[in-house]
Amino acid sequence: MGARHKSREAAVAILYQLDMVREKDPGKAVAEYFATENPESAQMEFVSSMVTGVVSRIDEIDAKIGPLLVNWEFARLGYMERAILRLGTYEILFDATIPGAVAVDEAVELAKDFCDADSAGFINGVLDKLAKEKQPSGS
Numbered sequence: 001m002g003a004r005h006k007s008r009e010a011a012v013a014i015l016y017q018l019d020m021v022r023e024k025d026p027g028k029a030v031a032e033y034f035a036t037e038n039p040e041s042a043q044m045e046f047v048s049s050m051v052t053g054v055v056s057r058i059d060e061i062d063a064k065i066g067p068l069l070v071n072w073e074f075a076r077l078g079y080m081e082r083a084i085l086r087l088g089t090y091e092i093l094f095d096a097t098i099p100g101a102v103a104v105d106e107a108v109e110l111a112k113d114f115c116d117a118d119s120a121g122f123i124n125g126v127l128d129k130l131a132k133e134k135q136p137s138g139s
Contacts, residue, residue, distance in 0.1 A: 100131035
């Protein structure tokens with residue numbers, strides 16, 4: 001498992017925690033998460049940038065996810081599914097350094113790690129639609 005995948009696991013765990021406890025300070029949540037570990041500074045920076053990015057654009061991210069949920073409501077999603085979808089959406093829409101296909105694949109792997117097979121397929125479908133919408137036509 002690569003360092004970036006481990007960082008995404010940490011980011012999803014932190015986003016899950018923020019959603020569960022309604023915490024609004026991503027910096028505090030990242031610091032608390034890593035308080036018992038000794039991460040490399042690059043990993044902590046990557047995790048912090050992802051978590052901060054998602055939290056700072058959460059309304060916009062949720063608004064993008066909502067219409068892609070077929071026969072489902074955003075509020076009915078599990079906390080972990082929401083965290084994974086939010087991170088994947090952030091990477092697809094706002095992180096130009098990560099190709100959309102990579103963001104989708106990573107989100108699916110996270111869903112396999114933390115959720116069930118149905119959730120992984122659901123997350124794949126939602127984020128794949130989003131990635132295809134973002135691509136300019138003809139590419």
